[in-house]
Amino acid sequence: MDVSIADLDGQILDGLDFCSKSYALFEKLRAEPGGIERFRMRSERGAVKRLLDEIMPICRYVQHYYRAGRYISVRWVEGSQHYDAELHQRGDYVAQGYYEKLAYLEVTSAMHPNQHWVRKMLNRGEVVYAPKGIDASRNTPLKSEPVVFGNHEHVLNFVPIVVESIRKKSAVAYPRHTSLVIQCCLNNIYMVDDWKLLVAEVEKQVASSPFLEILLMDECTQRATALTLTM
Numbered sequence: 001m002d003v004s005i006a007d008l009d010g011q012i013l014d015g016l017d018f019c020s021k022s023y024a025l026f027e028k029l030r031a032e033p034g035g036i037e038r039f040r041m042r043s044e045r046g047a048v049k050r051l052l053d054e055i056m057p058i059c060r061y062v063q064h065y066y067r068a069g070r071y072i073s074v075r076w077v078e079g080s081q082h083y084d085a086e087l088h089q090r091g092d093y094v095a096q097g098y099y100e101k102l103a104y105l106e107v108t109s110a111m112h113p114n115q116h117w118v119r120k121m122l123n124r125g126e127v128v129y130a131p132k133g134i135d136a137s138r139n140t141p142l143k144s145e146p147v148v149f150g151n152h153e154h155v156l157n158f159v160p161i162v163v164e165s166i167r168k169k170s171a172v173a174y175p176r177h178t179s180l181v182i183q184c185c186l187n188n189i190y191m192v193d194d195w196k197l198l199v200a201e202v203e204k205q206v207a208s209s210p211f212l213e214i215l216l217m218d219e220c221t222q223r224a225t226a227l228t229l230t231m
Helices: 013-033 033-043 048-066 115-123 153-170 192-205
Strands: 012-014 070-074 085-090 100-113 180-187 215-219 224-225
Touching: 012 013, 013 033, 013 048, 013 070, 033 115, 048 100, 048 153, 048 180, 048 215, 100 153, 115 192, 153 180, 153 192, 153 224, 192 215
Parallel strands: 100 180, 180 215
Antiparallel strands: 012 070, 070 085, 085 100, 215 224
């Protein structure tokens, strides 16, 4: 499929078609000369960064919620408006008022401050441990040292990062019926219990939110969980 980012921008597409075109664009950009490096680094403004930071998380949201009775069409808009996508929804669940006909989606990321150094070292083919163990001191070679975490320490260290992402987005005026997707670039390998603990601890610290819903997703495994909050 020959697709460009312009084929997604401003177009109302059935959610599954949106996903198909997005994945085709992913493969196309990845296969270009220097494509893998651009995907690893994400430092350049343009199609690769938009794809990874906005479009792919939107696809995950669609996959999580699209079902019989709730058919989701997506209009992704490239620009600086106060949302990343419009969700046009139809089906019996929508007709009966369980979901809005028109809703909005905002996407953000949560990651350790050293994550960009992780990408840089991996792109060089170097061994990297947890982001916490990276030494990026000036005038010294970039290096990564092993880090020992006790019990769920790595999870508890990541909770404030997610909470701060929610706090920042909550301070922005979004349209009514906006949902938030937080793409988590986790700070260690997370087992199922680690992920459940992360969700539970974030819920404890974010008792309410102006968003219709908040969906946490693991960038690596693509697992996703909606937070249980009050508006």
